[in-house]
Amino acid sequence: MSPFHPRNAAAAVLCFAVTTAVAAPDSGDRYRVTTRMEMAGMSMPGKPVEVCTARANPVSEQAVPKDKDCEVQNFRIEGSKASYHVVCKGKNAMTGDGEMETLPDGYRGSMKAQVEGQQITMSYEGKRIGSCDYASESPEAMGKAMTAQACEAQLGSIPSYSMYVGPKAACPTYKDKFCANVNRTMGQAADPARFAEADRSFGGIAWQAVEACGSGSRATILAQACARAEGADNLDFVGDFCPGLAPKHCADADPNRHGRFLAQHCAERARSIAAQQCEGRGYTAMQSSPYRTFCGNYATERLRARGEARGASGS
Numbered sequence: 001m002s003p004f005h006p007r008n009a010a011a012a013v014l015c016f017a018v019t020t021a022v023a024a025p026d027s028g029d030r031y032r033v034t035t036r037m038e039m040a041g042m043s044m045p046g047k048p049v050e051v052c053t054a055r056a057n058p059v060s061e062q063a064v065p066k067d068k069d070c071e072v073q074n075f076r077i078e079g080s081k082a083s084y085h086v087v088c089k090g091k092n093a094m095t096g097d098g099e100m101e102t103l104p105d106g107y108r109g110s111m112k113a114q115v116e117g118q119q120i121t122m123s124y125e126g127k128r129i130g131s132c133d134y135a136s137e138s139p140e141a142m143g144k145a146m147t148a149q150a151c152e153a154q155l156g157s158i159p160s161y162s163m164y165v166g167p168k169a170a171c172p173t174y175k176d177k178f179c180a181n182v183n184r185t186m187g188q189a190a191d192p193a194r195f196a197e198a199d200r201s202f203g204g205i206a207w208q209a210v211e212a213c214g215s216g217s218r219a220t221i222l223a224q225a226c227a228r229a230e231g232a233d234n235l236d237f238v239g240d241f242c243p244g245l246a247p248k249h250c251a252d253a254d255p256n257r258h259g260r261f262l263a264q265h266c267a268e269r270a271r272s273i274a275a276q277q278c279e280g281r282g283y284t285a286m287q288s289s290p291y292r293t294f295c296g297n298y299a300t301e302r303l304r305a306r307g308e309a310r311g312a313s314g315s
Contacts, residue, residue, distance in 0.1 A: 028054045028134035031106055031126035040119040049146055064098065088113070091168055103127075147171070155257035156181050158202055161209035179213035186210050190224035192237040198242070235261040259294035263301040273297045 014147060035046040041085070054201045055100035070088040080102040088094045092117075095136045100109030108125040151171035163171050164178040171178075186206065188194045198206045201273050207218035213223040226242035229235075230249075235258045239246050243265075251257075255273050278295035289295070 028052050028132050028137075029128050030130045030132040030208055032129050032254045033124055035127040036121060037120060039118060039266070040214075050129070051125075052137035054134045063102075087194040102173050158182060158185060158209045159205045161205065163211055165209075165212035175213075179215070182213045183215050186215060187223075189221050190228060192225045192229040192232070192234050192241075195221065195225040196237060198250075233257075239265040255294040256290055259297040260301075262294065263297040270298055283305065 013156075016093045029052075031051050032048050033046045033051050037044045037046070060077075060082075061072055064072050064075070064084055064086065069090040069092065070086050072085060073085040076082060081099060082101075083097070086096050086098065088096075091310040094113050096111045096113035098109060098111030100107060103125075106121070106125065106127040110121065110123040110160065113120045147170065151163065151174045153173075154163055155174065161178070163169060164175045165172075167176070186198060188210075189198055191211070191234070204218075207221075210221070211217050219263040222241060222265055226238060226245060229237040229242065230245065233255055236248075238249060239261045246261075248267050250262070253262050253266065253269075255262060262273070273291070273294065277289065277291040278298060281289065281295075
């Protein structure tokens with residue numbers, strides 16, 4: 001199974017938030033519908049949207065929010081409430097259990113869905129605000145408008161790349177706009193500082209977006225960033241992101257400027273320098289020593305290594 005991404009799940013249930021209407025060619029009622037989704041520890045409230053529905057009981061099997069690849073099962077009505085099970089196949093595969101209720105001035109409902117092994121809870125409420133011409137204000141048009149709104153809203157979000165690129169993309173027509181934003185954001189990623197920021201902020205998702213948009217790969221961009229880091233004497237970046245290049249810089253690394261690099265990646269030379277410049281020195285002497293930064297980094301690295309050793313031994 002592919003890794004779960006919250007935005008994949010959002011796309012899978014997007015249709016449920018935009019099609020709460022009865023399909024009948026008749027004049028209808030206008031509702032202001034508010035939706036909310038909760039998934040993966042996040043709550044995603046939606047903006048209220050006006051929807052024109054056919055004039056009929058909002059609590060009916062035809063009113064279950066679904067798309068063409070979904071089947072409603074076990075639909076039951078008890079008074080003003082209804083419950084159901086829904087199974088969707090294909091691109092937006094999912095299963096869910098929902099309920100809906102007629103209110104004096106509208107309706108409300110909720111559904112718990114399983115998408116890619118994760119639970120998503122969606123709730124919605126529609127309040128009647130007037131009449132409308134159902135024949136000219138179709139739910140399909142409103143659904144497309146809401147989809148467009150959602151697609152526009154996430155164009156600048158790199159973690160949302162699966163909404164725009166790939167076989168399950170909910171917004172494929174926005175791919176060019178999204179990729180233009182990715183290229184603007186990541187276009188300077190070969191700069192070591194920007195590469196580190198992107199890698200730590202977004203992790204693999206950033207590079208998946210870059211590759212999906214045809215802007216290169218993490219390996220290619222990292223090679224460029226490593227070359228720049230070497231040229232700029234940025235050995236901390238080399239040690240953190242280019243481990244294969246680190247050994248060749250151990251001999252000429254300056255303890256006063258590359259203390260962390262030496263302590264973390266050049267154990268033999270770091271021990272030699274520490275024995276000469278750090279060990280046995282008092283606080284006052286250490287404060288006036290040009291090696292104080294190196295000695296601090298060396299001490300920190302030794303404490304970290306001891307902690308890992310104790311954790312590995314279980315003591």
